[in-house]
Amino acid sequence: MNDVYVIGVGMTRFAKHADRDVVSLGTEAVRAAIKDANLDPRRIEAAYCGHVFQGMAAGQRVLAQVGLAGIPLANVENACSSGATAIREAYLAIRAQECEVVLAFGMEHLTSKFKGALTPDEDDPEAAVGLTMPGVYAMRARRYMEEYGTTREQLALIPVKNRAHAALNPLAQFQDRIAVKQVLESRPIADPLRLLDCSPISDGAAAVIVTSDAAARRLGGGRAIRLAASSLRTGSVEPEPTSMSFEPLTHATARDAYERAGIAPEEVGFAEVHDCFSIAEALRVEGLGLFGRGEYLLAVERGDASLGGRMPVNPSGGLLGKGHPLGATGVAQVVELVRQLRGEGAERQIENATVGLAHCRGGKAAGVDGAACTVQILTR
Amino acid sequence: MNDVYVIGVGMTRFAKHADRDVVSLGTEAVRAAIKDANLDPRRIEAAYCGHVFQGMAAGQRVLAQVGLAGIPLANVENACSSGATAIREAYLAIRAQECEVVLAFGMEHLTSKFKGALTPDEDDPEAAVGLTMPGVYAMRARRYMEEYGTTREQLALIPVKNRAHAALNPLAQFQDRIAVKQVLESRPIADPLRLLDCSPISDGAAAVIVTSDAAARRLGGGRAIRLAASSLRTGSVEPEPTSMSFEPLTHATARDAYERAGIAPEEVGFAEVHDCFSIAEALRVEGLGLFGRGEYLLAVERGDASLGGRMPVNPSGGLLGKGHPLGATGVAQVVELVRQLRGEGAERQIENATVGLAHCRGGKAAGVDGAACTVQILTR
Numbered sequence: 001m002n003d004v005y006v007i008g009v010g011m012t013r014f015a016k017h018a019d020r021d022v023v024s025l026g027t028e029a030v031r032a033a034i035k036d037a038n039l040d041p042r043r044i045e046a047a048y049c050g051h052v053f054q055g056m057a058a059g060q061r062v063l064a065q066v067g068l069a070g071i072p073l074a075n076v077e078n079a080c081s082s083g084a085t086a087i088r089e090a091y092l093a094i095r096a097q098e099c100e101v102v103l104a105f106g107m108e109h110l111t112s113k114f115k116g117a118l119t120p121d122e123d124d125p126e127a128a129v130g131l132t133m134p135g136v137y138a139m140r141a142r143r144y145m146e147e148y149g150t151t152r153e154q155l156a157l158i159p160v161k162n163r164a165h166a167a168l169n170p171l172a173q174f175q176d177r178i179a180v181k182q183v184l185e186s187r188p189i190a191d192p193l194r195l196l197d198c199s200p201i202s203d204g205a206a207a208v209i210v211t212s213d214a215a216a217r218r219l220g221g222g223r224a225i226r227l228a229a230s231s232l233r234t235g236s237v238e239p240e241p242t243s244m245s246f247e248p249l250t251h252a253t254a255r256d257a258y259e260r261a262g263i264a265p266e267e268v269g270f271a272e273v274h275d276c277f278s279i280a281e282a283l284r285v286e287g288l289g290l291f292g293r294g295e296y297l298l299a300v301e302r303g304d305a306s307l308g309g310r311m312p313v314n315p316s317g318g319l320l321g322k323g324h325p326l327g328a329t330g331v332a333q334v335v336e337l338v339r340q341l342r343g344e345g346a347e348r349q350i351e352n353a354t355v356g357l358a359h360c361r362g363g364k365a366a367g368v369d370g371a372a373c374t375v376q377i378l379t380r
Numbered sequence: 381m382n383d384v385y386v387i388g389v390g391m392t393r394f395a396k397h398a399d400r401d402v403v404s405l406g407t408e409a410v411r412a413a414i415k416d417a418n419l420d421p422r423r424i425e426a427a428y429c430g431h432v433f434q435g436m437a438a439g440q441r442v443l444a445q446v447g448l449a450g451i452p453l454a455n456v457e458n459a460c461s462s463g464a465t466a467i468r469e470a471y472l473a474i475r476a477q478e479c480e481v482v483l484a485f486g487m488e489h490l491t492s493k494f495k496g497a498l499t500p501d502e503d504d505p506e507a508a509v510g511l512t513m514p515g516v517y518a519m520r521a522r523r524y525m526e527e528y529g530t531t532r533e534q535l536a537l538i539p540v541k542n543r544a545h546a547a548l549n550p551l552a553q554f555q556d557r558i559a560v561k562q563v564l565e566s567r568p569i570a571d572p573l574r575l576l577d578c579s580p581i582s583d584g585a586a587a588v589i590v591t592s593d594a595a596a597r598r599l600g601g602g603r604a605i606r607l608a609a610s611s612l613r614t615g616s617v618e619p620e621p622t623s624m625s626f627e628p629l630t631h632a633t634a635r636d637a638y639e640r641a642g643i644a645p646e647e648v649g650f651a652e653v654h655d656c657f658s659i660a661e662a663l664r665v666e667g668l669g670l671f672g673r674g675e676y677l678l679a680v681e682r683g684d685a686s687l688g689g690r691m692p693v694n695p696s697g698g699l700l701g702k703g704h705p706l707g708a709t710g711v712a713q714v715v716e717l718v719r720q721l722r723g724e725g726a727e728r729q730i731e732n733a734t735v736g737l738a739h740c741r742g743g744k745a746a747g748v749d750g751a752a753c754t755v756q757i758l759t760r
Contacts, residue, residue: 052436055501057459057743057752060614069615070632073752074465075457079437085454089469096475121435234440235449252450363437372437372453 002100004091005216005224006378008037008209009335013171014323017203022054022109026062029205029328030105034066037209038221041066044209045099047073048089050082050106051327053113062105077327079362080274081232082106083206084330084374090210091230100215106332107205108325114201126364133276134198138190141279143244145192148294152192156183157300158278159196159320165307166317168347173202173323183278197278202323206331208338225341227334228261229377234363245294247287249373250361254288257375263355265289268377270311270340270350272333273359275318284359285313288375307348315340315348326362333358334376341380354380382480384471385596385604386758388417388589389715393551394703397583402434402489406442409585409708410485414446417589418601421446424589425479427453428469430462430486431707433493442485457707459742460654461612462486463586464710464754470590471610480595486712487585488705494581506744514578514657518570521659523624525572528674532572536563537680538658539576539700545687546697548727553582553703563658577658582703586711588718605721607714608641609757614743625674627667629753630741634668637755643735645669648757650691650720650730652713653739655698664739665693668755687728695720695728706742713738714756721760734760 010032012025026049034041047068049059059075078085083106090102110118120127141155160180166172178196186195216224233253258265271290275281282296290311291299299305305313316322316336319329337356339345345353356378363371390412392405406429414421427448429439439455458465463486470482490498500507521535540560546552558576566575596604613633638645651670655661662676670691671679679685685693696702696716699709717736719725725733736758743751 056432056457057614060458060743060752064615070613071615072468072612073458073614074469074612077436077455077457078440078453088452089454089472092469092472092476092478095478096472098472098475232452232454233450234437234453235444235451363440372440 002094002097002212004094004227005211005213005220006208006227006334006338007211007216007220007224008033008039009338010036011171011206011332011335012204014173014202014204014325016111017109018111020203022058022107023061023065025109025203025205026105026107027065029107029207030062030066030103033207033209039209039219041068043101044068044071044103045101046071046093047103048086049073049075050086050330051075051108052077052079052082054108078372080276080326081330081360081362081372081374082327084358084360084376085232087208087210087331087334087376088230088232088374091227094210094212100212102210103207104210104331105205105207106327106330108327109203110201110325111203117201134190134193137277137279138193140244140283141192144279144282147245150297152184153180154297154301155278156180157297158275158281159183161300161306162275162314162318162321165315165348166321169317169322172317172321173200174321193277199276199319199324202325204323204325204328206328206335208331208334223342225338226379227376228263228379229257231257231260231375232372234372245283247283249371250284250287250359253373253375257377261377263377267355268357269353269355270315271313271357271359272316272318272336273313274361275314275320276324278320281313281318284361288357288359307350312350315345315350330360330374334378337378341378382474382477382592384474384607385591385593385600386588386607386714386718387591387596387600387604388413388419389718390416391551391586391712391715392584394553394582394584394705396491397489398491400583402438402487403441403445405489405583405585406485406487407445409487409587410442410446410483413587413589419589419599421448423481424448424451424483425481426451426473427483428466429453429455430466430710431455431488432457432459432462434488458752460656460706461710461740461742461752461754462707464738464740464756465612467588467590467711467714467756468610468612468754471607474590474592480592482590483587484590484711485585485587486707486710488707489583490581490705491583497581514570514573517657517659518573520624520663521572524659524662527625530677532564533560534677534681535658536560537677538655538661539563541680541686542655542694542698542701545695545728546701549697549702552697552701553580554701573657579656579699579704582705584703584705584708586708586715588711588714603722605718606759607756608643608759609637611637611640611755612752614752627663629751630664630667630739633753633755637757641757643757647735648737649733649735650695651693651737651739652696652698652716653693654741655694655700656704658700661693661698664741668737668739687730692730695725695730710738710740710754714758717758721758
């Protein structure tokens with residue numbers, strides 16, 4: 001069985017790219033990853049593309065642009081975990097000794113597909129009774145605050161932190177810091193959540209080059225980062241609405257990843273997690289076992305989860321600060337992990353970064369039937 | 381490295397299922413495959429779902445119905461090769477020794493997504509100049525007939541043959557035989573192709589249970605069929621419009637599959653190929669090396685490609701006769717191969733079936749940038 005490494009990473013800026021299309025964004029990210037790896041692109045043997053709304057055979061159009069038409073490619077979709085799933089499939093292709101060098105990329109041009117916010121399918125029975133994404137996360141925020149005696153102001157510290165991180169990331173959609181007051185005064189979306197508690201509509205793409213250990217030694221230029229686990233679970237282990245303040249699916253996926261990587265939660269030094277809403281970050285890091293249940297908002301208040309803190313969460317800015325082009329999100333998380341583990345985090349560099357974790361959770365927020373979750377662990 | 385086997389197959393009838401939805405079809409096919417394998421469903425460790433138009437996290441909704449929420453699932457999309465790609469990813473997961481028992485299924489409910497024929501994307505530049513699927517295949521038919529001196533009547537023998545096969549398949553969309561005259565008198569679509577030269581709009585689903593060799597010995601009940609190769613290529617090796625009568629992408633994918641399986645084209649006993657249009661079947665079998673270039677229509681005329689002939693092509697009825705619910709198609713081909721190789725072909729049984737080949741080709745017909753091709757070889 002081959003061990004798996006990442007030898008190249010690249011991404012576009014996340015933003016509303018009104019003047020670009022998804023193929024142009026995907027191509028930019030793939031070229032950046034190839035350049036970062038200093039790789040002859042003809043060594044790439046297969047590719048996986050994660051996206052949600054970009055139509056038929058979208059990944060193939062990017063391959064043609066970079067001169068790689070001909071190799072195997074599969075488009076993969078797992079809602080907001082699509083990009084991470086592309087990396088997981090690349091990981092499996094290498095573990096299968098089918099390939100030594102695989103490209104995984106994710107991309108999304110949301111602004112050309114939606115006018116404003118994403119809307120649920122017309123025939124979605126949960127959305128029809130108000131269980132839209134903001135609706136469900138609003139209930140979970142309410143329950144969390146009730147259960148643990150935390151405040152709306154404390155919840156606002158999550159977007160404040162992530163926007164501060166994003167302000168240090170030139171590829172983030174938002175470049176300005178915000179204050180608690182701005183969060184609380186932003187437009188109400190689903191009480192108690194307000195606009196600045198919600199991740200934005202974004203366009204963007206990200207790419208990674210994944211290899212076997214042998215290829216990493218040959219091609220990695222001493223900068224290869226180990227992809228120690230790439231775990232995927234779907235559905236829910238138990239119906240999440242019965243435990244609104246905890247994430248059993250995240251917990252189960254993380255347990256699998258820790259076991260495969262031989263890493264304990266205490267050894268994780270920093271994490272990129274799926275903060276689609278402010279409250280989501282708290283639910284995720286607690287589900288991952290990185291913080292105790294009900295303790296995260298206090299930890300954020302102490303600065304533990306900020307750059308320079310004990311356990312930085314979303315150093316890239318996260319979905320709230322960096323942006324959330326669905327298919328690109330999971331790949332961009334791994335891009336950030338690799339940059340940090342290489343010591344290329346620039347103004348965002350985490351000291352002595354050796355173990356990083358990336359988490360995505362996609363699909364339906366309430367039901368048991370439409371969710372996908374990924375946890376990836378990278379080590380230096 | 382694990383060898384890979386198929387231990388269970390199932391499918392719905394292909395038809396216009398106005399009273400069903402895609403989850404109901406997918407669930408029926410998955411349950412049928414589990415039952416066929418006589419398998420405790422809790423042994424299934426991961427799943428792949430191929431579909432094109434069924435929306436976000438569609439595969440997960442089927443897993444929830446069959447009580448398998450929780451396991452890893454990736455939805456995969458490669459246009460008309462989506463279902464075959466799901467099988468390929470299952471094959472890789474087993475080769476990677478990540479799993480021993482994997483479910484691969486494909487499904488599509490086209491009639492709820494399109495009113496009548498599939499329409500190209502509005503921003504598709506090829507379609508905008510008339511290079512729709514029927515347009516491109518019409519040109520290829522014209523070129524083929526010109527190059528090899530074959531006739532329109534001979535071309536009609538392909539749908540006539542496939543509808544005759546479908547009439548023996550209770551799960552086929554069409555149950556009636558047709559005559560050459562009916563093909564020639566059917567509604568013109570893109571000259572010289574007529575309605576009965578074109579595969580129909582269909583709803584349906586198909587599923588297979590794929591395992592390691594060890595699991596096949598333990599669970600296969602002596603009926604396991606080897607998946608000896610599962611090859612995927614995308615784009616085009618050369619731009620296909622410069623060689624209208626030949627399929628370089630099919631050829632390259634097949635070469636890879638033959639090599640992996642250690643099987644020569646001459647050893648293949650029967651094939652399910654992607655006859656989205658009558659002419660497509662000729663292009664595919666010649667690209668696969670199963671018939672000489674320009675020789676296929678004469679072979680069909682002699683009965684070589686019919687059940688009972690030297691080398692039956694599309695014994696299930698193919699896309700023209702069985703129907704073409706995009707994501708389900710590639711999986712249904714493998715279902716037919718397995719049934720034939722087990723000797724469970726009933727009225728369609730091919731004598732001494734030992735090596736079967738399945739071929740899909742999806743995506744853009746003309747361009748180099750949007751195509752995907754799969755070739756799978758199964759052996760008894």
